[in-house]
Amino acid sequence: MFDFIISFIPRAVAQGIPLLYGCTGEIITEKSGNLNLGIPGVMYVGGICGVIGSFLYERTLGGAPINPALGILIPLISCIVGSMLMGLIYCFLTVTLRANQNVTGLAMTTFGIGLGNFFGGSLIKLTGADIPSISLTATSNLFRTTLPFAGSTGWFGQVFFSYGFLAYVAILIAIGASFCLNRTRIGLQLRAVGENPATADAAGISITRYKYVATCAGCVIAGLGGLYFVMDYANGIWSNDAFGDRGWLAIALVIFTIWRPAASIPASILFGGLYILHLFIPTGTDLAVKELYKMLPYIVTIVVLVLTSLRNKRENQPPESLGLPYFREDR
Amino acid sequence: MHGKQPAVSLRNISKSFGPIQANNDVSLDIYRGEVLALLGENGSGKTTLMNMLSGIYYPDTGQILMDGKPVSIGSPKDAFDHGVGMIHQHFKLVNVFTATENIVLGLKDEGGFDLKAAAAKVKKICDDYGFDVDPNQKVYDMSVSQKQTVEIVKLLYRGAEILILDEPTAVLTPQETDKLFAVLRNMRDDGKTIVIITHKLTEVKELSDRVVVLRKGEYVGEMVTAEATTQEMTNMMVGRQVTLNIDRPDPEMKYRMERIRVKNLTIKNREGVTKLDNVSFSAYTGEILGIAGISGSGQKELLEAIAGLQTVESGSIEYNVDNEQVEQLIGMDPLKIAGMGVVLSFVPEDRLGMGLVGSMDLTDNMMLRSFRNGLSPLTDRKEPRHLAELVVDELEVNTPGVDTPVSKLSGGNVQKVLVGREIAAAPTVLLSAYAVRGLDVNSSYLIYDLLNRQKGNGVAVIYVGEDLDVLLELCDRILVLCGGKVSGIVDGRTTTKNEVGLMMTKLGGGEER
Amino acid sequence: MIHVVKRKEMPFAQAMAIRFGIIAIALTVCGVITALTTGLNPIAVYGTMIQGSFGSPRKVWILLQEVALLLCVSLALTPAFRMKFWNLGGEGQVLAGGLASAACMILLGDKVPNAVLILLMFVTSLAAGALWAAIPAFFKAKFNTNETLFTLMMNYVATQLVAFFVIVWENPKGSGTVGIINQSSEAGWLPVIAGNKYMLIVILVALLTAGMYVYLNYSKQGYELSVVGESPSTARYVGIKVSGVIVRTLIISGAICGFAGMLLVGGSAHTLTTSIAAGRGFTAVMVAWLAKFNPAVMVGSSFLLEFMGYGAGEIATTYGLNQSFGDILTGIILFFIIGTEFFITYRIVFSHKERGVVEE
Numbered sequence A: 001m002f003d004f005i006i007s008f009i010p011r012a013v014a015q016g017i018p019l020l021y022g023c024t025g026e027i028i029t030e031k032s033g034n035l036n037l038g039i040p041g042v043m044y045v046g047g048i049c050g051v052i053g054s055f056l057y058e059r060t061l062g063g064a065p066i067n068p069a070l071g072i073l074i075p076l077i078s079c080i081v082g083s084m085l086m087g088l089i090y091c092f093l094t095v096t097l098r099a100n101q102n103v104t105g106l107a108m109t110t111f112g113i114g115l116g117n118f119f120g121g122s123l124i125k126l127t128g129a130d131i132p133s134i135s136l137t138a139t140s141n142l143f144r145t146t147l148p149f150a151g152s153t154g155w156f157g158q159v160f161f162s163y164g165f166l167a168y169v170a171i172l173i174a175i176g177a178s179f180c181l182n183r184t185r186i187g188l189q190l191r192a193v194g195e196n197p198a199t200a201d202a203a204g205i206s207i208t209r210y211k212y213v214a215t216c217a218g219c220v221i222a223g224l225g226g227l228y229f230v231m232d233y234a235n236g237i238w239s240n241d242a243f244g245d246r247g248w249l250a251i252a253l254v255i256f257t258i259w260r261p262a263a264s265i266p267a268s269i270l271f272g273g274l275y276i277l278h279l280f281i282p283t284g285t286d287l288a289v290k291e292l293y294k295m296l297p298y299i300v301t302i303v304v305l306v307l308t309s310l311r312n313k314r315e316n317q318p319p320e321s322l323g324l325p326y327f328r329e330d331r
Numbered sequence B: 001m002h003g004k005q006p007a008v009s010l011r012n013i014s015k016s017f018g019p020i021q022a023n024n025d026v027s028l029d030i031y032r033g034e035v036l037a038l039l040g041e042n043g044s045g046k047t048t049l050m051n052m053l054s055g056i057y058y059p060d061t062g063q064i065l066m067d068g069k070p071v072s073i074g075s076p077k078d079a080f081d082h083g084v085g086m087i088h089q090h091f092k093l094v095n096v097f098t099a100t101e102n103i104v105l106g107l108k109d110e111g112g113f114d115l116k117a118a119a120a121k122v123k124k125i126c127d128d129y130g131f132d133v134d135p136n137q138k139v140y141d142m143s144v145s146q147k148q149t150v151e152i153v154k155l156l157y158r159g160a161e162i163l164i165l166d167e168p169t170a171v172l173t174p175q176e177t178d179k180l181f182a183v184l185r186n187m188r189d190d191g192k193t194i195v196i197i198t199h200k201l202t203e204v205k206e207l208s209d210r211v212v213v214l215r216k217g218e219y220v221g222e223m224v225t226a227e228a229t230t231q232e233m234t235n236m237m238v239g240r241q242v243t244l245n246i247d248r249p250d251p252e253m254k255y256r257m258e259r260i261r262v263k264n265l266t267i268k269n270r271e272g273v274t275k276l277d278n279v280s281f282s283a284y285t286g287e288i289l290g291i292a293g294i295s296g297s298g299q300k301e302l303l304e305a306i307a308g309l310q311t312v313e314s315g316s317i318e319y320n321v322d323n324e325q326v327e328q329l330i331g332m333d334p335l336k337i338a339g340m341g342v343v344l345s346f347v348p349e350d351r352l353g354m355g356l357v358g359s360m361d362l363t364d365n366m367m368l369r370s371f372r373n374g375l376s377p378l379t380d381r382k383e384p385r386h387l388a389e390l391v392v393d394e395l396e397v398n399t400p401g402v403d404t405p406v407s408k409l410s411g412g413n414v415q416k417v418l419v420g421r422e423i424a425a426a427p428t429v430l431l432s433a434y435a436v437r438g439l440d441v442n443s444s445y446l447i448y449d450l451l452n453r454q455k456g457n458g459v460a461v462i463y464v465g466e467d468l469d470v471l472l473e474l475c476d477r478i479l480v481l482c483g484g485k486v487s488g489i490v491d492g493r494t495t496t497k498n499e500v501g502l503m504m505t506k507l508g509g510g511e512e513r
Numbered sequence C: 001m002i003h004v005v006k007r008k009e010m011p012f013a014q015a016m017a018i019r020f021g022i023i024a025i026a027l028t029v030c031g032v033i034t035a036l037t038t039g040l041n042p043i044a045v046y047g048t049m050i051q052g053s054f055g056s057p058r059k060v061w062i063l064l065q066e067v068a069l070l071l072c073v074s075l076a077l078t079p080a081f082r083m084k085f086w087n088l089g090g091e092g093q094v095l096a097g098g099l100a101s102a103a104c105m106i107l108l109g110d111k112v113p114n115a116v117l118i119l120l121m122f123v124t125s126l127a128a129g130a131l132w133a134a135i136p137a138f139f140k141a142k143f144n145t146n147e148t149l150f151t152l153m154m155n156y157v158a159t160q161l162v163a164f165f166v167i168v169w170e171n172p173k174g175s176g177t178v179g180i181i182n183q184s185s186e187a188g189w190l191p192v193i194a195g196n197k198y199m200l201i202v203i204l205v206a207l208l209t210a211g212m213y214v215y216l217n218y219s220k221q222g223y224e225l226s227v228v229g230e231s232p233s234t235a236r237y238v239g240i241k242v243s244g245v246i247v248r249t250l251i252i253s254g255a256i257c258g259f260a261g262m263l264l265v266g267g268s269a270h271t272l273t274t275s276i277a278a279g280r281g282f283t284a285v286m287v288a289w290l291a292k293f294n295p296a297v298m299v300g301s302s303f304l305l306e307f308m309g310y311g312a313g314e315i316a317t318t319y320g321l322n323q324s325f326g327d328i329l330t331g332i333i334l335f336f337i338i339g340t341e342f343f344i345t346y347r348i349v350f351s352h353k354e355r356g357v358v359e360e
Helices: A002-031 A039-061 A068-096 A101-127 A137-143 A154-160 A165-183 A185-195 A197-202 A207-233 A246-256 A261-280 A287-293 A296-310 B046-053 B076-081 B099-104 B115-129 B144-158 B174-189 B201-207 B230-238 B299-306 B334-339 B351-355 B362-366 B382-394 B411-424 B441-456 B468-474 B497-505 C012-038 C042-054 C057-082 C090-108 C114-143 C147-168 C199-218 C220-230 C232-237 C242-269 C280-290 C295-318 C325-345
Strands: A133-135 A237-239 B008-017 B020-030 B035-039 B061-066 B069-071 B084-087 B162-166 B193-198 B210-215 B218-224 B258-268 B274-284 B287-292 B314-320 B326-328 B344-347 B429-433 B460-464 B477-482 B485-491 C002-006 C346-352
Touching: A002 A039, A002 A154, A002 A165, A002 A185, A002 A207, A002 A246, A002 A261, A039 A068, A039 A101, A039 A137, A039 A207, A039 A237, A039 A246, A068 A101, A068 A137, A068 A207, A068 C325, A101 A133, A101 A237, A101 C280, A101 C325, A137 A207, A165 A185, A165 A207, A165 A261, A185 A197, A185 A207, A185 B099, A197 A207, A207 A246, A246 A261, A246 A296, A246 C147, A261 A287, A261 A296, A287 C147, A296 C114, A296 C147, B008 B046, B020 B046, B035 B046, B035 B174, B035 B201, B035 B230, B046 B084, B046 B162, B046 B193, B076 B084, B084 B144, B099 B115, B099 B144, B115 B144, B144 B174, B162 B174, B174 B193, B174 B201, B193 B201, B201 B230, B210 B230, B218 B230, B258 B299, B258 B460, B274 B287, B274 B299, B274 B314, B274 B460, B274 B485, B287 B441, B287 B468, B287 B497, B299 B429, B299 B460, B334 B344, B344 B351, B344 B411, B351 B411, B351 C232, B362 B382, B362 B411, B382 B411, B411 B429, B411 B441, B429 B441, B441 B460, B441 B468, B468 B497, B477 B497, B485 B497, C012 C042, C012 C295, C012 C325, C042 C057, C042 C295, C057 C090, C057 C199, C057 C220, C057 C242, C057 C280, C057 C295, C090 C114, C090 C147, C090 C242, C090 C280, C114 C147, C114 C242, C199 C220, C199 C242, C199 C295, C220 C232, C220 C242, C232 C242, C280 C295, C280 C325, C295 C325, C325 C346
Parallel strands: B020 B218, B035 B193, B035 B210, B084 B162, B162 B193, B287 B460, B287 B477, B344 B429, B429 B460
Antiparallel strands: A133 A237, B008 B020, B008 B061, B061 B069, B210 B218, B258 B274, B258 B314, B314 B326, B477 B485, C002 C346
């Protein structure tokens, strides 16, 4: 049993980290009143941009050893720029042009997944390989470098230290976001924008700026989740559609955590665990039953959705103006 | 006072919203250390004008000068930077925030972000002025007057020099109003400039130094308050000599019978707060029963309970079909009530939110109640269209046609559409809430006239109103609510404004039934 | 300084001109992007796209069938959207319907006459789709549970349910697919009319379009759901039972999605996979929204999106690009159209800050 837990937890964490990035990003976005259903697309774009960056870099090396700083910075910056551009598209359409947020988000998801798979497919073709995936082993090794004492501390190290740096960054970002939202002036103003933009506006807060910054920051954070997935979790191997529906799960997690980034740390690990539980449940040769176990995260989300709607506490409700465009002169 | 440099000058300001011209070529000056009353009827453009000064709207044309220099106020922040703060009628507060969080919202203090220090400062302001606000209370837990207090503290905290208050007394009890006026006078004596938007002449008289009058979005004149009479101000506001003289026919005693009998009605809202407490009364055919009270005293709940839209805690509401047959309305929904043959019309307070569908045209709004008629699964729009045309004709609704969405109409025309539909049903009971709110004088009189005609037809009319003068001239009897309790029912012909006003604020007085 | 103000009503013709203009611009941008990616001249790109959609009678019929299928799902979602109920669960509802059809075909294929089988498929598919939509609707009506995410999650539950049955019904064993169902007997395959296997679906969906148009604009139920969508308190005020209307409308919405699932399994694919809905549940959201929830206009918007998809697919095949290229072009076109509404509702006013005077 103990062995099971020791092998289960690191895998649950590794599954949970992309969700944590997506969830934290979406919480920050939603706190500004934007319901960004484009997050699944953004995470694809974040992943593929990192892949493109490091692919081009690794090709210029031509066999020379990889420079660790560049090997990390190039995909990281490509990922950030790509995700930010997605955020800007979303903001331009929904904030500046006041378009419907649901439709814009879905279009972003179509576009983002298409972009990821298109460039993924095109790069695969460039490599001329037979297998339908790109392998960026050198870069991935950099991203997967664990803390030096991970191996020497036994099970403790395995559970707590056996992850690449992006996993710790995810947790730091979540804690930082929690602090920022609850303890700083910027957080207070951001929450005001999402709750009641007319009030925030009357108080002299720039609604447009807060929505843009929060949504783009949220997209960048979510995009990092895509980068983590391909560089760390998938060992630097990009295959089309591998990321799957994790983006939607991340959005569902936002409700599960009642818009609290700190709570999203354990919650995303829990979801990560549910996501891979089917691998650990002995079903023998009955492969079909495994498919049923894969429903778990979605069913849990549905149960949580229903439960949150049953609770009436004011603090547990979504930001009051979530999903609504703001126009000062509306009447 | 004149001859000084004005603190603010508005020059030739115009603003329109789509087809509606809210302000047209308005110019006025505001001087330091005065209380200026901006007087005008509902819909005369007072609020729009001040919203342009506080950065909520931007003028289409015209110019704003501060201390003689042209400024551009593009946002509320610009307004703050010029020392202008406004308390809106709909409070600008975030419900899930505490008082302090709301007060410091948008401020950039030097040093760190310290809510505790801010709370202490808020506490001090409250203590100085005797405000009853807990800095750490959440806004959603506050009463209306507490919320307003938070708004005032917010401006004081920011040290605003020019304070604009939009209809500040609409939600206050007389005691709270007195307190507010005392504070405002203190602030003026401190050298602050105060603009109060109002349509109540008594307030203008009591508080202001100078009064500027707007009518239909235009500047019509100004007076020094001390030198003006109430009559002069009224004339300027409505544009012609009016005496509030509503026709009040005597009820036909011959046919008079008890139509609705409410007994021991108690209603709690979803949060468990008692909104109506053991209310009992009767409404008779052929009379107008007025309901007076500070807004939020349970008027809305009372009407909605009769209309079958409220969950009732205890008590009964009986409908007398004739003297033998009595129906219980509690536990019924509007459909069941109609199914019993009770024609109950209801003109609710929130016209576009409840009585009508804003995005639908007049025809579709006419069939809201009648669309179920007939067995066909398809709707018949011929009758409703005919009715819409009739209402447009008879009530002189100003609309491009019956295919126009009602949200595009002005407030008065929206109300005519709603009242027209409700009366067309030939009701036996007519409930109306704030039927003339936002209407110009002509439309208001049209509505009074319609209500009187219904009364003449033997309808039991229940009229919830806010203007005591109208209640006293229109209603046969007036039921006064105070905090969800009946503080008395008085005869509309013999009572005085003073008596009703007193009953609105404390229980007792007046005869029981 | 720039200010945005609401327009006075824009004439319909002008609004349509703007919309078509934007679509033209979007197509141009797509052409330029394609030209840059493939190194072709843009005219050739459009030629290829048209070739891909209209190149042969068979291609035209396939396009028409695809338009019909997408339109069918869009029609299904529309009553829910008119009620302001964001049904993002079209995907799952289609899958549920398809699953029910496949179950009938596999389990009863050789046991009942074909007409009975098809009738059973029809009934069970509609019921399955309706059930899949009614669950979130019930919770929305009862507890105001967020329907956007609930319906979204139901998609994945349906996907896994289908994945489960695909393994249960594996044929041949170990292939991981159910193969073509009843390939020899063709039991449960929708009939071929006039020798054209695409015709039936097109006709059925055309009838459905007309029916939905009438339902939404002229029926009492259609009127009720519009009132509920625009103002729930007005609906209650006139005695409409809001929760009942929500559940009823979603049963209709889900049932039509289930019908689309039956058309897919019984009419065109004759197999069951987890990806049989192929994102139509999501694309349909955009089709419906672009058409402002008007069934007649949806014919045009679903045609536009399918044409883009097929055209881009042809480009991808011809020039050896990835098939996802179509999604990128579709995304770009959608961004343009989504942004257009702003210019129809608002106008922009420029002013000079220093004078504080506004000029247009």
